Amino acid sequence: MARGRNHNDRGQRDRCRLSTLLSSTYIVGARKFFWPFTMFSDILLRMEKQLAVSAGLRICRECNKTFPLNAFYSFLVHGVKRYSSYCIECMHSSPEFRKRAALRTAKCTAKKVAQGFCRWCHTKLQDNGLQSCASCRSARATQAAIELRALRKIVLDHYGHLCPCCPEGTFHPDEFLTVEHVGGWGKNHRSSTGLHRISGSQLYRWIVRSGFPSDIAILCWNCNCSKNYSGYCPHEVERATQGQIYQEAQNVKST
Numbered sequence: 001m002a003r004g005r006n007h008n009d010r011g012q013r014d015r016c017r018l019s020t021l022l023s024s025t026y027i028v029g030a031r032k033f034f035w036p037f038t039m040f041s042d043i044l045l046r047m048e049k050q051l052a053v054s055a056g057l058r059i060c061r062e063c064n065k066t067f068p069l070n071a072f073y074s075f076l077v078h079g080v081k082r083y084s085s086y087c088i089e090c091m092h093s094s095p096e097f098r099k100r101a102a103l104r105t106a107k108c109t110a111k112k113v114a115q116g117f118c119r120w121c122h123t124k125l126q127d128n129g130l131q132s133c134a135s136c137r138s139a140r141a142t143q144a145a146i147e148l149r150a151l152r153k154i155v156l157d158h159y160g161h162l163c164p165c166c167p168e169g170t171f172h173p174d175e176f177l178t179v180e181h182v183g184g185w186g187k188n189h190r191s192s193t194g195l196h197r198i199s200g201s202q203l204y205r206w207i208v209r210s211g212f213p214s215d216i217a218i219l220c221w222n223c224n225c226s227k228n229y230s231g232y233c234p235h236e237v238e239r240a241t242q243g244q245i246y247q248e249a250q251n252v253k254s255t
Contacts, residue, residue, distance in 0.1 A: 056068065056069060057069070058071075058072055058083055060072075060085070060086055060087040060090055061085045061086055062086050062087070062090040062097065062101075063087065063089075063090055065087070067087050069083055071087045071088055071089070072084050072086070072087055072088065073088060073091070076139075077120060077121045077136075086101060113131045118131070118132045118133040118136055119131050119132050119136075120132050120133075120136040120140070121133065121135075121136055144201065147201055148200060148201045148204070151201055151204035151205055151208065152174075152204055154204070154208055155179070155204050155207050155208065155212075155218075156174060156177065156218065158212050159212070159216070159217065159218040160218060161174055161177065161218075162177075162218070163177065163218065163219050163220035163223055164217070164218075164219075165219055165220070165223040165233050165235050165236065166220060166223060166235060167235065172220045176220050176221050177218050177219070177220055177221075178218070178219060178220070178221055178224045179203060179204075179207070179216060179217075179218065180216070180217045180218065180219045180224050180227070181215065181216065182214075182215045182216065182217050183215060184227075184228075185215075189203075223235065
């Protein structure tokens with residue numbers, strides 16, 4: 001038992017020494033000094049990262065600061081917990097950083113895919129025509145479906161589980177309801193990078209983060225498609241016609 005305690009104490013002392021060495025300015029100062037020399041800077045940066053991992057810490061690729069692991073987003077890859085390369089503060093700092101990070105990630109992903117590796121877990125693929133392994137595709141599809149249902153429920157609970165354009169009493173399952181951009185600005189609603197339109201779970205996530213904007217509404221599929229392609233909904237024409245007929249009848253009665 002005494003030997004076990006000594007071994008544990010020795011391991012704790014080693015971790016303390018690693019954290020002390022990591023928190024000191026020796027390696028950071030040396031890395032800055034040798035920065036013009038790529039070989040030395042890469043070696044020192046690799047040493048710094050290894051010390052951070054040993055001490056239960058991680059270095060942000062954007063600000064080059066050392067943080068605990070809970071300061072990074074975590075995710076599972078084949079049951080193994082991994083962490084993002086950027087701290088949460090940097091990831092939410094500005095749209096410019098998110099755009100640079102997206103482009104940097106796309107470049108690294110394209111390089112891995114060109115070498116025949118899975119774009120998510122970086123394992124070697126048997127079929128070079130694919131970009132991800134079967135396990136990653138299945139796991140990500142399941143997670144995306146769960147996230148989409150949860151976000152969709154939050155949005156429908158706020159705006160209502162009905163279509164205000166349809167006649168009163170018309171029942172629509174939630175599967176028939178869609179999101180309408182009031183005023184027809186949906187085609188200009190693009191991501192922060194401007195590369196693609198926002199749709200699906202990204203759209204629902206944007207609605208929640210934006211505080212449920214007033215220029216967003218819920219319509220059924222038929223009404224939304226009619227407004228998109230025809231510029232109006234037949235239910236609106238029907239209500240306008242009925243209102244005109246009612247007004248004419250009132251005028252006849254008054255005369």
